[in-house]
Amino acid sequence: MNLEMVYHAQENLSGILNQTPLLESQQLSRLSDNHVYLKSEHLQKSGSFKIRGAYNAVKAAVEKGAKLVVAASSGNHGQAVALAAKLLNIKAIIVIPENAATCKKDAITAYGGEIEYCGLTSSERIPRAIKIAKEKLGEFIPPYDHPLIIAGQATVGLEIIESLPETDAIIVPIGGGGLIAGVLTTIKALHPGIKVIGVEPELANDTYLSLKANERVEVNATKTIADGLRTTTPGDMTFPILQEHLDDLVLVSESEIKTAFKFVLERMKQLIEPSSATTIAALMHHKIDLKNKHVVCLVSGGNIDLDEINALIK
Numbered sequence: 001m002n003l004e005m006v007y008h009a010q011e012n013l014s015g016i017l018n019q020t021p022l023l024e025s026q027q028l029s030r031l032s033d034n035h036v037y038l039k040s041e042h043l044q045k046s047g048s049f050k051i052r053g054a055y056n057a058v059k060a061a062v063e064k065g066a067k068l069v070v071a072a073s074s075g076n077h078g079q080a081v082a083l084a085a086k087l088l089n090i091k092a093i094i095v096i097p098e099n100a101a102t103c104k105k106d107a108i109t110a111y112g113g114e115i116e117y118c119g120l121t122s123s124e125r126i127p128r129a130i131k132i133a134k135e136k137l138g139e140f141i142p143p144y145d146h147p148l149i150i151a152g153q154a155t156v157g158l159e160i161i162e163s164l165p166e167t168d169a170i171i172v173p174i175g176g177g178g179l180i181a182g183v184l185t186t187i188k189a190l191h192p193g194i195k196v197i198g199v200e201p202e203l204a205n206d207t208y209l210s211l212k213a214n215e216r217v218e219v220n221a222t223k224t225i226a227d228g229l230r231t232t233t234p235g236d237m238t239f240p241i242l243q244e245h246l247d248d249l250v251l252v253s254e255s256e257i258k259t260a261f262k263f264v265l266e267r268m269k270q271l272i273e274p275s276s277a278t279t280i281a282a283l284m285h286h287k288i289d290l291k292n293k294h295v296v297c298l299v300s301g302g303n304i305d306l307d308e309i310n311a312l313i314k
C-alpha cells in the first residue's frame with residue numbers, strides 16, 4: 001500500500017464519485033470546543049464510501065478481462081460492488097444471508113446485482129462466494145482486506161485535505177479497517193501531523209483489543225446497532241497499518257451512538273446510518289481530547305432501513 005496506488009485510485013474514480021460536502025456544524029463545534037465538519041459520504045453514490053474501493057477493485061478486474069465479480073455482503077459493500085459492476089458493464093453476483101432485510105435485497109437488485117442466498121453467517125457466505133467466482137471465472141471482491149480496496153477508500157483522505165487544508169484531526173469508524181487504513185496511508189504520507197483517530201462501538205471492540213494485545217484478537221459476533229462495524233477481527237492487511245500509524249482509538253456505547261444519530265437527524269437534517277454516528281458520538285461525549293482544532297468526522301454512509309429509525313430515536 002502506497003500513495004501512488006491512492007493517486008491511481010483517484011484517477012480511476014474521477015467522474016464516477018459525487019463530490020461530497022464537508023458540512024460545518026456550529027452546534028457540534030460549540031459542544032466540543034472545536035471547528036467540526038462532517039465529510040458527508042452518506043451522500044456518496046451507493047449511499048456510502050464503499051463505492052470508492054469497490055469501483056477501484058472491479059475496474060482492475062475488468063482490465064484483467066473479468067466479466068463477472070462476486071461479493072459476500074448484504075450491506076454497503078454488496079451494494080457498492082453491484083453498482084460498480086453496473087457502471088463498468090459487467091455482471092455481479094452478491095451472496096447474502098437467507099434472512100437479509102428486503103430493503104437490502106431491493107437495493108442490490110436496483111443496482112443490477114444478481115442475488116444468491118447462502119446460510120446466515122459470513123463464514124458460510126465467503127467460501128460460497130469464492131467458489132462461485134472460481135466456477136464462473138469471475139473475481140471475488142473482498143470488503144476491506146485488499147490493496148485496491150484500501151487504496152480506493154484512501155481517496156476520501158485526499159479529498160478532505162484538499163478541501164480543508166487546515167484539518168488537524170480526522171475521526172474514522174472502524175469495521176474491518178479498510179477505510180481507516182486508507183485514510184492513514186494518505187494522511188501519514190502527506191501530512192503526518194494530522195491526527196487520525198478511530199472509533200469502535202464498545203460492543204464491537206475487536207480492533208481496540210487487538211491493538212492492546214499487539215496481535216489480531218477475535219471477539220464474539222456482536223449485535224451493535226452500528227451494523228457496518230460488526231466485524232469480529234481486524235483485517236490481516238489493515239491491522240499492521242493501524243498498528244504503525246493510528247494516533248488513538250476510542251469506544252462509544254450504544255446509547256451514545258443513538259444520541260448522536262438523533263442529533264444529526266434533528267439538528268443537521270441529515271439521515272446517516274448508526275455506523276457513521278459513532279464518529280459524532282465520540283466528539284459529543286468528549287471521548288476525544290482536542291480543543292480549538294479543525295476536526296473532520298468521517299460520516300461513512302447513510303443506508304438505513306426506515307423501520308429502524310423509530311428504535312433509534314425513542
Ligand SMILES: *Cc1c(COP(=O)(O)O)cnc(C)c1O
Pocket residue numbers: 048050076077143144173174175176177178179180228229273275276300301302
Ligand atoms: C464498511 C463500513 C464501515 C467500516 O469500514 P471498514 O473498512 O470495514 O473499516 C463504516 N461505516 C460504514 C457505513 C460502512 O459501510
